[in-house]
Each structure stands twice: as C-alpha cells, then as structure tokens.
Amino acid sequence: MTQYRLAALEWWEVLDDPTCPECGQERPDRTVRRVRHRRGDIVEVTGSEEARLLAAGALTSLDDDTSAEEPSGSPQTPPADPTVVQPEAPAASAPDKPKHTATRAAWAEYALSRGLDPADVEDMTRAELIEAVG
Numbered sequence: 431m432t433q434y435r436l437a438a439l440e441w442w443e444v445l446d447d448p449t450c451p452e453c454g455q456e457r458p459d460r461t462v463r464r465v466r467h468r469r470g471d472i473v474e475v476t477g478s479e480e481a482r483l484l485a486a487g488a489l490t491s492l493d494d495d496t497s498a499e500e501p502s503g504s505p506q507t508p509p510a511d512p513t514v515v516q517p518e519a520p521a522a523s524a525p526d527k528p529k530h531t532a533t534r535a536a537w538a539e540y541a542l543s544r545g546l547d548p549a550d551v552e553d554m555t556r557a558e559l560i561e562a563v564g
Contacts, residue, residue, distance in 0.1 A: 433473070435489070436468065436470065436473050437490045438486070441483070442464045442467075444462060473489070527564070530564070533556075544563045
C-alpha cells in the first residue's frame with residue numbers, strides 16, 4: 431500500500447464491500463463499514479481506488495512538503511494589484527456584531543468599536559445602539 435496525504439475535503443473509505451467476490455451481487459447479510467478521512471489525513475490506498483483518487487487530485491504525495499499547507503485544487507491567490515485600493519480589514523480586537531438579543535453592554539462595546547463617541551454611547555439605550563450600528 432502506498433501512503434498519501436488526503437487533499438480532498440473528505441473521503442469515505444469502504445472497509446467491507448457487501449458484494450460477493452464470485453458473482454458480483456450484493457449480499458444483504460453483510461453490512462458496509464466505512465471510515466471517514468478528512469483533508470490532511472495520511473491514508474493508504476491501492477488499486478483502482480488509488481488511480482481514481484489520484485486522477486481526481488484528491489491525493490498528494492507525502493514527499494511534497496507544500497501539500498500539508500495548500501492541498502492541490504485549492505485556488506491560488508493572485509498577486510495584489512498596486513493600483514487597486516484594498517479595503518481595510520477590521521481590527522483583530524474589534525468584537526463581532528452581537529446578536530439582536532444581546533445585552534446592552536455587548537451592543538455598547540460593539541458601538542464603541544465602530545467609532546461612536548463614548549459619551550453618546552453611555553446615554554443611549556440598547557434599542558438606540560442597535561439602530562445606530564445594527
């Protein structure tokens with residue numbers, strides 16, 4: 431068996447085939463056991479299944495160091511165009527927008543992170559905060 435790193439999102443390996451090896455018909459008395467493998471898992475594959483997964487780009491060689499970082503089939507990021515202005519990313523410490531049912535304190539923190547004046551935020555009710563930044 432040859433070992434590969436799984437590049438696909440997932441692969442269900444069939445461990446027990448319910449078909450009869452002699453006649454090829456399904457046998458109702460046998461259950462199918464399967465194992466779920468996820469991207470990045472090391473899997474051992476042989477035969478037609480190996481050929482099928484390799485042709486689909488679902489497997490990468492273990493010798494390829496970049497396969498763990500970026501599996502094949504993932505879109506490559508094009509180089510940035512210096513003439514295009516990229517929007518600013520939100521600050522890492524900025525809180526996510528709270529749920530509509532969140533507390534006033536959560537909405538106040540979110541309003542402050544969005545640039546509202548602290549004095550105004552202190553005087554606003556929860557409903558007013560939601561209307562201002564929600």
